Amino acid sequence: MESPPTGALVALDPLVARVLAPNPSPFTSTGTQTHLVGTEDLAVIDPGPDDADHIAALLAAIGGRRVSAIVITHTHRDHSPASRALAAATGAPIVGCAPLVVDMGGRSDAAFDTDYAPDLVLADGESVTGAGWTLTAVATPGHTSNHLAFALPETGALFSGDHVMGWSTTVVMPPDGDMTAFMASLAKLQTRDDTVYYPAHGDPVTNPAQHVRHLIGHRKAREGQILRALEAAPTTIPAMVASMYAGVDQRLWPAAGGSVLAHLIDLEGRGIVARDVDQWHRR
Secondary structure (H helix, E strand, C coil): CCCCCECCEEEEECCEEEEECCCCECCCECCCEEEEECCCEEEEECCCCCCHHHHHHHHHHHCCCEEEEEEECCCECCCCCCHHHHHHHHCCCEEECCCCCCECCCCECCCECCCCCCCEECCCCCEEEECCEEEEEEECCCCCCCCEEEEECCCCEEEEECCCCECCCCCCCCCCCCHHHHHHHHHHHHCCCCCEEEECCECCECCHHHHHHHHHHHHHHHHHHHHHHHHHCCECHHHHHHHHCCCCCHHHHHHHHHHHHHHHHHHHHCCCEEEECCEEEEC
């Protein structure tokens, strides 16, 4: 993927533009993409991290136009923290996903924005509107339990947040990430007729149906790898990661271990595998 310019307003179609935050990493690709929807009356989707340069770039892109809604897909810290500064600067309400605090054994998971405080939580099928645009919530739990995508019926676009990305498969990390829910959300997208996805990371997905089939196939293939590993003998998640992700940057192995755990919990719920402390085995 060609890296877009950080901080610049890039038009994607007559109703949609994006601004890239300066937070590239192995988990965010070139960074978090904030989308602006509308012409004179805007929605700002996933304003991103609490970064002064990015917030300044967003306000420059808005250029004094009215902001009717600051819309949040989920509350990871690269998506929602800038909502507070943007709301203070524009007077716009914060709407979208529900707040979420993940219990990590006495502490809140540092990946989550625990200060997120929406003015309005949208349920599946509920909408927020402005001049010439409608954003309808599509509940897509899995990456996080509070994840929403947003459909723009005026153009057939879907803002897919982190549920479907344009550069990589999505991390599903327990305890909040849930592979059973993630797969059900992918199946839900298969029933829709969106023409393009605008993800928070990576290029627009211009072949949504084919792309979702590929993601489902990838997850089923990973599940098959796990089951084959367990056929030989009981084993641990670190051993599976070292084998299955041997060619992957080891900085990503903790996330890979989370995804393997998510698959195992899904398989356990289906009665296919079981665990004994940290050892997993076939039933």
